[in-house]
Amino acid sequence: xxxxxxxxxxxxxxxxxxxxxxxxxxxxxxxxxxxxxxxxxxxxxxxxxxxxxxxxxxxxxxxxxxxxxxxxxxxxxxxxxxxxxxxxxxxxxxxxxxxxxxxxxxxxxxxxxxxxxxxxxxxxxxxxxxxxxxxxxxxxxxxxxxxxxxxxxxxxxxxxxxxxxxxxxxxxxxxxxxxxxxxxxxxxxxxxxxxxxxxxxxxxxxxxxxxxxxxxxxxxxxxxxxxxxxxxxxxxxxxxxxxxxxxxxxxxxxxxxxxxxxxxxxxxxxxxxxxxxxxxxxxxxxxxxxxxxxxxxxxxxxxxxxxxxxxxxxxxxxxxxxxxxxxxxxxxxxxxxxxxxxxxxxxxxxxxxxxxxxxxxxxxxxxxxxxxxxxxxxxxxxxxxxxxxxxxxxxxxxxxxxxxxxxxxxxxxxxxxxxxxxxxx
Numbered sequence: 372x373x374x375x376x377x378x379x380x381x382x383x384x385x386x387x388x389x390x391x392x393x394x395x396x397x398x399x400x401x402x403x404x405x406x407x408x409x410x411x412x413x414x415x416x417x418x419x420x421x422x423x424x425x426x427x428x429x430x431x432x433x434x435x436x437x438x439x440x441x442x443x444x445x446x447x448x449x450x451x452x453x454x455x456x457x458x459x460x461x462x463x464x465x466x467x468x469x470x471x472x473x474x475x476x477x478x479x480x481x482x483x484x485x486x487x488x489x490x491x492x493x494x495x496x497x498x499x500x501x502x503x504x505x506x507x508x509x510x511x512x513x514x515x516x517x518x519x520x521x522x523x524x525x526x527x528x529x530x531x532x533x534x535x536x537x538x539x540x541x542x543x544x545x546x547x548x549x550x551x552x553x554x555x556x557x558x559x560x561x562x563x564x565x566x567x568x569x570x571x572x573x574x575x576x577x578x579x580x581x582x583x584x585x586x587x588x589x590x591x592x593x594x595x596x597x598x599x600x601x602x603x604x605x606x607x608x609x610x611x612x613x614x615x616x617x618x619x620x621x622x623x624x625x626x627x628x629x630x631x632x633x634x635x636x637x638x639x640x641x642x643x644x645x646x647x648x649x650x651x652x653x654x655x656x657x658x659x660x661x662x663x664x665x666x667x668x669x670x671x672x673x674x675x676x677x678x679x680x681x682x683x684x685x686x687x688x689x690x691x692x693x694x695x696x697x698x699x700x701x702x703x704x705x706x707x708x709x710x711x712x713x714x715x716x717x718x719x720x721x722x723x724x725x726x727x728x729x730x731x732x733x734x735x736x737x738x739x740x741x742x743x744x745x746x747x748x749x750x751x752x753x754x755x756x757x758x759x760x761x762x763x764x765x766x767x768x769x770x771x772x773x774x775x776x777x778x779x780x781x782x783x784x785x786x787x788x789x790x791x792x793x794x795x796x
Contacts, residue, residue, distance in 0.1 A: 414445030446481030608743040629665025637719040638680035683712025
């Protein structure tokens with residue numbers, strides 16, 4: 372009996388050891404692998420959402436920021452799981468890192484940086500992990516583009532950014548507005564081209580630093596605005612978008628752009644943009660007559676394409692600082708410079724002196740309704756994909772403004788936007 376019991380015990384021990392050896396040969400345990408795969412799958416979904424949002428916004432600078440943010444979130448997610456699992460199973464560090472590299476090869480640099488930073492004693496071991504050789508190009512996910520520059524702070528290195536032209540696209544970067552401005556003209560013959568805008572005396576060439584010293588107040592006002600938007604503005608804008616035919620909505624947008632022509636002209640002149648001023652005058656004359664008060668953009672068929680100019684932009688051209696970020700009641704985000712610019716633009720608008728107060732409010736309300744309807748889908752997608760909606764919307768404002776100011780700069784990431792997304796994470 373004792374002999375049989377001893378044989379059974381020995382058999383059980385051998386079985387356990389065999390299973391352990393088999394598990395070790397196969398790598399990490401199934402539960403660890405499942406957590407790694409879940410983190411990678413979640414990151415892929417976030418990246419796809421960011422791609423869709425970037426394409427819908429039609430803003431290359433903002434879209435690139437969203438793609439880079441999604442890429443960094445992917446790095447953070449998989450690296451966090453790796454560090455957590457290594458802390459639980461220090462002896463399986465190499466197997467865990469190898470499994471993570473196989474599941475998310477595009478996050479290789481971030482995984483190794485996080486693992487070696489958390490467990491410096493394992494640096495030599497991890498460097499010999501299959502796929503960890505930094506001299507070998509990383510195997511990128513479908514649709515990945517060349518890697519973005521490392522951030523100046525933090526332990527992790529961002530992985531590759533995803534292009535905005537869709538999954539499986541070639542690794543090419545979409546030129547930003549400033550690059551297009553200095554590139555050789557490819558416009559059809561007869562279409563007027565405006566030269567690059569003048570930079571301010573300081574020669575700024577990148578997105579301006581985000582300054583949010585009133586963040587506590589801004590977040591509180593943002594919450595109030597969000598409630599008002601949810602229950603008042605968004606339903607009205609959605610109803611307007613649903614019941615109004617597309618051609619009619621486009622006609623209203625064109626008419627509003629035509630109404631803004633005097634303001635644009637004043638700022639073209641202040642910015643010493645003679646070509647822009649000529650285009651503005653020509654567009655207003657043609658569209659206000661042949662175009663039925665701007666409902667039809669006839670001027671575009673003559674090569675007179677629309678452009679944007681406001682006094683906030685003008686102040687930037689002359690080197691006026693951006694000032695702090697502000698969230699205004701109902702009106703939403705602005706900076707001190709842009710808020711001042713809005714006030715000056717009111718005085719440039721002839722309608723200020725022609726219309727009654729009630730009529731001015733009606734025109735302003737119509738402009739706001741049209742703009743809110745245009746942003747229905749982009750804002751919904753931004754809300755759904757953002758970790759911190761306030762921070763994401765603040766970034767969107769700065770990035771969109773950077774394009775209008777001619778500050779969007781390919782190949783450089785805004786330190787302010789990096790900091791913003793650090794906070795959002």
